[in-house]
Amino acid sequence: xxxxxxxxxxxxxxxxxxxxxxxxxxxxxxxxxxxxxxxxxxxxxxxxxxxxxxxxxxxxxxxxxxxxxxxxxxxxxxxxxxxxxxxxxxxxxxxxxxxxxxxxxxxxxxxxxxxxxxxxxxxxxxxxxxxxxxxxxxxxxxxxxxxxxxxxxxxxxxxxxxxxxxxxxxxxxxxxxxxxxxxxxxxxxxxxxxxxxxxxxxxxxxxxxxxxxxxxxxxxxxxxxxxxxxxxxxxxxxxxxxxxxxxxxxxxxxxxxxxxxxxxxxxxxxxxxxxxxxxxxxxxxxxxxxxxxxxxxxxxxxxxxxxxxxxxxxxxxxxxxxxxxxxxxxxxxxxxxxxxxxxxxxxxxxxxxxxxxxxxxxxxxxxxxxxxxxxxxxxxxxxxxxxxxxxxxxxxxxxxxxxxxxxxxxxxxxxxxxxxxxxxxxxxxxxxxxxxxxxxxxxxxxxxxxxxxxxxxxxxxxxxxxxxxxxxxxxxxxxxxxxxxxxxxxxxxxxxxxxxxxxxxxxxxxxxxxxxxxxxxxxxxxxxxxxxxxxxxxxxxxxxxxxxxxxxxxxxxxxxxxxxxxxxxxxxxxxxxxxxxxxxxxxxxxxxxxxxxxxxxxxxxxxxxxxxxxxxxxxxxxxxxxxxxxxxxxxxxxxxxxxxxxxxxx
Numbered sequence: 054x055x056x057x058x059x060x061x062x063x064x065x066x067x068x069x070x071x072x073x074x075x076x077x078x079x080x081x082x083x084x085x086x087x088x089x090x091x092x093x094x095x096x097x098x099x100x101x102x103x104x105x106x107x108x109x110x111x112x113x114x115x116x117x118x119x120x121x122x123x124x125x126x127x128x129x130x131x132x133x134x135x136x137x138x139x140x141x142x143x144x145x146x147x148x149x150x151x152x153x154x155x156x157x158x159x160x161x162x163x164x165x166x167x168x169x170x171x172x173x174x175x176x177x178x179x180x181x182x183x184x185x186x187x188x189x190x191x192x193x194x195x196x197x198x199x200x201x202x203x204x205x206x207x208x209x210x211x212x213x214x215x216x217x218x219x220x221x222x223x224x225x226x227x228x229x230x231x232x233x234x235x236x237x238x239x240x241x242x243x244x245x246x247x248x249x250x251x252x253x254x255x256x257x258x259x260x261x262x263x264x265x266x267x268x269x270x271x272x273x274x275x276x277x278x279x280x281x282x283x284x285x286x287x288x289x290x291x292x293x294x295x296x297x298x299x300x301x302x303x304x305x306x307x308x309x310x311x312x313x314x315x316x317x318x319x320x321x322x323x324x325x326x327x328x329x330x331x332x333x334x335x336x337x338x339x340x341x342x343x344x345x346x347x348x349x350x351x352x353x354x355x356x357x358x359x360x361x362x363x364x365x366x367x368x369x370x371x372x373x374x375x376x377x378x379x380x381x382x383x384x385x386x387x388x389x390x391x392x393x394x395x396x397x398x399x400x401x402x403x404x405x406x407x408x409x410x411x412x413x414x415x416x417x418x419x420x421x422x423x424x425x426x427x428x429x430x431x432x433x434x435x436x437x438x439x440x441x442x443x444x445x446x447x448x449x450x451x452x453x454x455x456x457x458x459x460x461x462x463x464x465x466x467x468x469x470x471x472x473x474x475x476x477x478x479x480x481x482x483x484x485x486x487x488x489x490x491x492x493x494x495x496x497x498x499x500x501x502x503x504x505x506x507x508x509x510x511x512x513x514x515x516x517x518x519x520x521x522x523x524x525x526x527x528x529x530x531x532x533x534x535x536x537x538x539x540x541x542x543x544x545x546x547x548x549x550x551x552x553x554x555x556x557x558x559x560x561x562x563x564x565x566x567x568x569x570x571x572x573x574x575x576x577x578x579x580x581x582x583x584x585x586x587x588x589x590x591x592x593x594x595x596x597x598x599x600x601x602x603x604x605x606x607x608x609x610x611x612x613x614x615x616x617x618x619x620x621x622x623x624x625x626x627x628x629x630x631x632x633x634x635x636x637x638x639x640x641x642x643x644x645x646x647x648x649x650x651x652x653x654x655x656x657x658x659x660x661x662x663x664x665x666x667x668x669x670x671x672x673x674x675x676x677x678x679x680x681x682x683x684x685x686x687x688x689x690x691x692x693x694x695x696x697x698x699x700x701x702x703x
Contacts, residue, residue, distance in 0.1 A: 062532075062540040067477065075278030088161050091271050095218030095264040099302055109297045110238040111350035113437030124400070124428050125195060131188030132201050135208075140185040142176075143393025143670040144404025150180055152212040159221035169222040173505040175392065175670065181212065181223045186236035187398055190243040202244040206254050209237070213257065218264045227269045227276065228283045231290025232396065234265055235347065238293065259297070266294035266308050273315070280322060280476070281332050285344045288315035292351050309355065316348050317363050323476070324366040328373030331476035334389030335377050339407050342370060342414045343396045343432075349417050350436045364418060371414040374407060375423065380463040381492035383408040383429070388470075388487070389479035390515075391501045393670030400431030404669055413438055458547065458556040460576040464491050465697070467582055469574040471545035471558035477538065481517040481530040483545040483560045484572045486584055490697055495627060496521050497605045497676060500667030504536060512536040513662045519678070523570060523586050523691070524601045525562050554578070566592030581627075581695040588689045597686040604629065604693070605666065606677040613647065613655055617693075618679055624700045633683045634690040644682045650675035 063072060081087050134140060140150040154177065155170040169177045186205060193201030216223045224230060241258060244250045269287045276284040288311070295309030323331040323341070330338045345367055352359050377386045384405040393404075400409035408429035415423035416433050422441045430440055459468050467488040472478075488496035498521070499514045513519075517529045524530075532541040545560040554576040562568040571587040588600055606629070609622040620627040633643055646656030648664040663678035683689060 059534060059540070066540060066542055071278055071280055073278075074274040078272065078275040078278060081274075082163060087163050087272065091162070091219045091268060093161055093217065093220050095260075096267055098260050098263060099304070100259050100263050100298060109299070109354075110242050111235075111293075111347045111354070112239055112242055112435055124402075124431075125191070128188045128191040129196070131185070132192035135185050135189055136200065136204055140180065142179045143672065144395045144398075145393070145669050145672045150185060150208075152180055152208060153215040154221060154223075156221070159217065162219055162221065162224040165222040165225040167505040173503060173671075174222050174225070175504065177222045178226065178229045179393070181216070181229065181233060183233040183236040184395065184398065186240045190236075190240045193247075194243040199247055199249055202240075202247045203249045205240045205244065206249055209254075209258065209261075213261060218261075219268060224268060226283075227272050227290075228286045230265045230268050231286045231293075234262060234290055234293050235396065237262070238297070262294050262297060263302065266291055266304070269294075270304075270308065270311070273311075277315075280319065282337055282340055282344070284319045285316060285323070285341055288312045288319060289344055289348055289351075292316065292348065296351060296355060313348075313352070313355075313357060317360065320345065320363050320366050324370050325475065326366070326369060328366075328369030328371070329472070330370060330373070332390065333472065333476075333479040334391065335374065335385040335387065335407075336391045336394060337389065338370065338374050338377075339385070339410050340394045340396060342367075342374065342410050345370075346397075346410075346413050346417060346432070346436055346438075350438075353437075367414070367418040371411065371418050371423075374414075375411060376459050377468065378407055378411060379466075379489050379492060379494075381489075384494070386468065386487045387494070387498040387500045387666075387668070389482075391667065391669060392504065397432055397435075399435050400429045402428070409433075416441065458550075460554055460556055460574060461489075462576075462578070465489070465576070465581075467496070467574055467576065469556045469558055469572065471547050471560070473544045473546065474542045478531060478542060479537075480515040480520065481533070481539060481543075482520040482522065483530050483543055484558060484570060485520040485522045486572075486574055487521065488582060488695065490627075491625075493607065493625075495607055495695075495697075497607065497666050499605055499665060499676075500673075501670060502665065502667040502673050503671060509660070509662050514665075514667065518601065518603060518660070519605065519662060521604055522572070523588065524603070525564060525568060525570075525588070526598050527601070528562075528564070530560070530562070561591070564598070566590050566594060568598070581697040583695070584691075584693040586691040586693075588685060590687065594686045597684045600683055600685055600689055600691070602631065602681045602691045602693070604679045606679060608649070608666075608675045608677060611647075611677060613645065617681075618647070618677075620677075621700075626698045626700060628696040628698070629679075630694045630696070631681045632692045632694075633681070634692070635683070635685065635687070642684060646678075646680040646682070648678045656680070 134147060135150060138150050139147045142148050165174065168174050189201045189205050237258060269290045273287060276287045291308040291312030295305045295312055298305035330341055374385065377388065385407045395404055408424060409432035411423045412429045413433040413436060415421060416438050433440060459466055461467055467486060470482060470485045486496055487498055499519045501514055503510045504512050517524045530543045531539040534540050541563060543560055545558050548557040548559065555573060557573040559569055559571040562570060569589045569591055573585045575583045577583060586602060606620060609620040612619045616630040618629050644656060647654040650664050651661040664676055665673040666676040667673045
């Protein structure tokens with residue numbers, strides 16, 4: 054695509070309101086303005102002495118007995134791992150905790166973009182987010198063991214010595230600068246009365262918070278241009294710093310006001326009235342709800358009234374995440390970007406557990422619990438959100454209409470995705486279907502795996518062909534012009550609902566001639582699901598096309614059968630039958646391809662990125678990628694029948 058054509062598409066689809074701040078940021082970056090405005094080593098401090106953060110952080114005044122409701126064993130185990138120099142990046146397997154950088158000298162932050170030391174920069178950012186601090190802080194608060202506090206302060210000192218202010222990759226993203234403030238304040242609050250929390254260490258921490266706020270405010274234009282979780286994170290960082298230094302720093306009031314103003318404006322522009330978040334990702338959706346819960350706690354401390362319009366968006370966003378959450382497992386669909394962000398791990402059984410976020414958000418923004426009392430109360434408890442009375446029962450699963458409609462019951466359910474985009478798409482995944490059965494995701498969304506890696510793993514799982522939908526002639530539904538940028542957005546629309554167990558939607562492929570894709574998802578109570586795809590050319594096809602129906606299946610035992618595939622694990626089995634209907638006189642020449650973990654089992658080898666499921670960033674596990682292909686030159690109809698069976702015990 055020529056630059057002029059790309060520029061016109063950017064203006065049309067993103068708008069000047071978003072592009073102008075980005076242009077301003079680029080001018081300042083390329084002219085060296087930021088290098089001069091954010092000096093290496095930081096700015097001279099203007100901080101008065103601070104007594105402590107107890108009433109200046111978003112967390113409740115923590116007491117030892119408050120943690121009796123938390124899953125303490127997991128926190129203590131995590132803290133002991135940190136003592137031994139390990140943590141769990143992106144909520145995944147254990148890895149070495151390294152805060153010292155693999156470089157003898159560091160350049161100004163403006164030199165770093167997507168990589169550092171030859172690898173994805175997110176691997177450097179992850180330990181510097183300090184989410185491992187929560188385990189140390191909780192374990193130290195509950196046990197009284199001063200070793201946990203000492204480890205926190207030692208690690209913080211190691212970080213500051215190896216990451217001078219405004220130097221190196223850990224200062225290149227203002228969002229990363231903002232996110233690490235939250236666990237630092239939590240640890241300070243938990244450890245403030247211990248001998249290891251010396252006056253000198255507190256001064257070093259407060260200086261770091263001050264320098265962080267200055268770094269964030271210097272490049273706020275970039276966050277405004279992205280208009281996504283970057284802006285929410287950075288606005289919250291300014292709120293944290295402004296509140297901490299209230300009355301004791303000349304910029305504190307300004308930081309607080311800018312932070313609240315930007316945060317509230319971002320919520321109103323990024324969250325649709327029905328609750329859809331602009332980044333079209335369940336993990337980022339959890340992230341913005343957690344950021345909003347911290348914002349809510351700060352608003353209470355600052356006695357700031359939150360407008361009804363902002364609270365309305367947060368209530369809708371809470372309902373939206375509920376629609377995508379499995380009641381049995383507590384996990385959500387793996388929709389859109391999944392970069393491993395997990396800011397507040399309190400009460401979660403694992404990385405994928407969204408129940409603590411839903412419980413706290415429901416209590417704060419809907420004024421009722423999402424779940425009965427349980428370990429998922431922990432996040433609300435830590436943020437000081439009042440828990441419900443024991444006789445207050447959670448409501449039934451909401452029937453709110455959202456961008457992806459849900460069919461089924463609590464144990465067996467599915468969603469059909471159809472979106473009219475008002476912001477940048479994350480994945481080319483229109484009409485994708487996600488299916489769950491008794492706590493197991495049986496038609497999976499592949500996730501992300503990696504953003505910044507050599508091909509084929511340069512955000513490859515954003516493409517249409519790896520989603521549970523139909524692709525035509527191997528094309529994506531939209532035009533991909535970068536790792537994260539789709540242009541020529543393709544919108545989808547739901548058709549009127551006539552049956553509570555069925556949802557239908559359609560989209561138009563930008564082919565020659567255009568092709569209408571109509572998809573229907575039907576829940577068959579006690580049996581399974583049926584998915585019907587119709588491809589209808591709008592005009593005469595000059596040459597035959599190829600339609601590829603893709604399903605990503607769990608890594609169970611399997612057997613290819615004449616009409617599809619049979620899967621089984623333990624006491625459950627799935628019989629997925631696929632048929633294709635063509636007009637009279639045309640042959641149904643179905644071809645089946647099956648790939649597991651990039652290795653071809655049946656058919657021709659298609660793509661090494663097929664047959665993988667990524668539950669979090671930099672993690673991928675085998676799955677079964679099944680593609681049924683058929684040529685067509687006139688209307689084509691695929692019928693996928695999912696027969697679910699629970700085997701009787703012998």
